[in-house]
Amino acid sequence: MAAMNAIQTTELMNTLGRQAKVASTLLAQASAATKAQALRALAALLRTQQSALQAANAKDLQRARAAGLSEPLVDRLKLTPQIIETCSQGCEQLAAMPDIIGEISGLQQMPSGIRVGQMRVPIGVFGMIYESRPNVTIEAAALAIKSGNAAILRGGSEAIDSNTALAALVRQALADAGLPENAVQLVASTDRAAVGQLVAMPQYVDLIIPRGGKGLIERVSREAKVPVIKHLDGNCHTYVDDPCDLALAVRVTDNAKTQKYSPCNATESLLVAHGVAAEFLPLIGAIFAAKGVQMRCCPQARALLSSLGAADLRDASEQDWSEEYLAPIISIKVVAGLDEAIEHINRYSSHHTEAILTSHHVHAQRFLREVDSASVMVNTSTRFADGFEYGLGAEIGISTDKFHARGPVGVLGLTSLKFVVLGAGEVRG
Numbered sequence: 001m002a003a004m005n006a007i008q009t010t011e012l013m014n015t016l017g018r019q020a021k022v023a024s025t026l027l028a029q030a031s032a033a034t035k036a037q038a039l040r041a042l043a044a045l046l047r048t049q050q051s052a053l054q055a056a057n058a059k060d061l062q063r064a065r066a067a068g069l070s071e072p073l074v075d076r077l078k079l080t081p082q083i084i085e086t087c088s089q090g091c092e093q094l095a096a097m098p099d100i101i102g103e104i105s106g107l108q109q110m111p112s113g114i115r116v117g118q119m120r121v122p123i124g125v126f127g128m129i130y131e132s133r134p135n136v137t138i139e140a141a142a143l144a145i146k147s148g149n150a151a152i153l154r155g156g157s158e159a160i161d162s163n164t165a166l167a168a169l170v171r172q173a174l175a176d177a178g179l180p181e182n183a184v185q186l187v188a189s190t191d192r193a194a195v196g197q198l199v200a201m202p203q204y205v206d207l208i209i210p211r212g213g214k215g216l217i218e219r220v221s222r223e224a225k226v227p228v229i230k231h232l233d234g235n236c237h238t239y240v241d242d243p244c245d246l247a248l249a250v251r252v253t254d255n256a257k258t259q260k261y262s263p264c265n266a267t268e269s270l271l272v273a274h275g276v277a278a279e280f281l282p283l284i285g286a287i288f289a290a291k292g293v294q295m296r297c298c299p300q301a302r303a304l305l306s307s308l309g310a311a312d313l314r315d316a317s318e319q320d321w322s323e324e325y326l327a328p329i330i331s332i333k334v335v336a337g338l339d340e341a342i343e344h345i346n347r348y349s350s351h352h353t354e355a356i357l358t359s360h361h362v363h364a365q366r367f368l369r370e371v372d373s374a375s376v377m378v379n380t381s382t383r384f385a386d387g388f389e390y391g392l393g394a395e396i397g398i399s400t401d402k403f404h405a406r407g408p409v410g411v412l413g414l415t416s417l418k419f420v421v422l423g424a425g426e427v428r429g
Helices: 006-028 032-048 050-066 071-077 081-096 135-147 157-176 193-198 214-223 246-258 274-290 299-308 318-322 338-348 361-370
Strands: 104-109 115-122 125-130 150-154 184-186 207-211 236-240 267-273 294-297 313-315 329-335 353-357 375-378 415-422
Touching: 006 115, 006 125, 006 150, 006 184, 006 193, 032 050, 032 081, 032 135, 032 157, 050 071, 050 081, 050 157, 071 157, 081 135, 125 135, 125 193, 135 150, 135 157, 135 184, 150 193, 157 184, 193 214, 207 214, 236 246, 236 338, 246 267, 246 274, 246 353, 267 274, 267 338, 274 294, 274 299, 274 329, 294 299, 299 313, 299 329, 318 329, 318 338, 329 338, 338 361, 353 361, 361 375
Parallel strands: 125 150, 125 207, 150 184, 236 267, 236 353, 267 329, 294 313, 294 329, 353 375
Antiparallel strands: 104 115, 115 415
């Protein structure tokens, strides 16, 4: 879409807001079967239109490389067959899940005779602002449909062709199921002013979810006039405990860091208990060196890794303990044991995802209880911190806030509760 002036942008966003508000009422009334039909239709369209989607995606990739984007950022833009299939499976998984909208829980009889409970309802309209990953368009749309919410999606300019092609399939799937096409709308303008408008329309929008870099999320949090579900950083930790299964620890740590460097759930900081450091660090260091991972180390870790020769070893700075690299770089620190590991994580982490690799049950339980993060894991990779992997069907984002929704946000996080009161003519005396 061509550049728009301020008046045009305001008119566009108000139109999208009005249409979303109307659509949200209709979608909230839709049956579970109808919503499941739309999700299955979307899954089928993604598979049959794979070639067209990749052609649109190729335009975005070409522009990104021409603009000099780094490979990790280009990687986030890709719509590979595997990513498209994962999106399709996510839609089908959501379609097969029980519909929680309208459920009444906690119904209790009061002394007055009335019965009081809570009903699960859609939030209404959510705005999603995201960068790079075009698959977010499908994840957000699918979760909107399942949860009975309307959505206004504003993707990054770097993925405009991919997002436009995906949004067209969403509208087609909605129409095929007899649902309002405007239940999911893509902001076609790449004007940054559209973001400012979207986050400041409480008359239309009930919730904002930013998903992208720290700058975007800070801006949205600063300017929003409606509630925001957010996380700023993904400084995730893996702690190798004493005692542990060394082979397991090496395998899991390698996966947590190198399976993919760009996601927010990749491990950025490795903590190793002093009792196993001499054995463990040379093993994982050799793997990191072979894969070209730069290691920023505390003095003790660097000394234990010095035998690796050509490995890229550097001294860690204070800033490294708080850093989200999104690159083949990892900070490494030797700690005395569990207490120091927990203290370090709670001080420096972004409260996203942390893992302990241990064969000590009590240590595992303490780690789960005492580490203050949205996802806490035992003996597995931080890369599992993902809505699809958690069985949520899809994920709208990760929340490191402590209210309403925390961790990967799926259908439940896009709903609210209202009190319902059932009576038989009771009056208050």
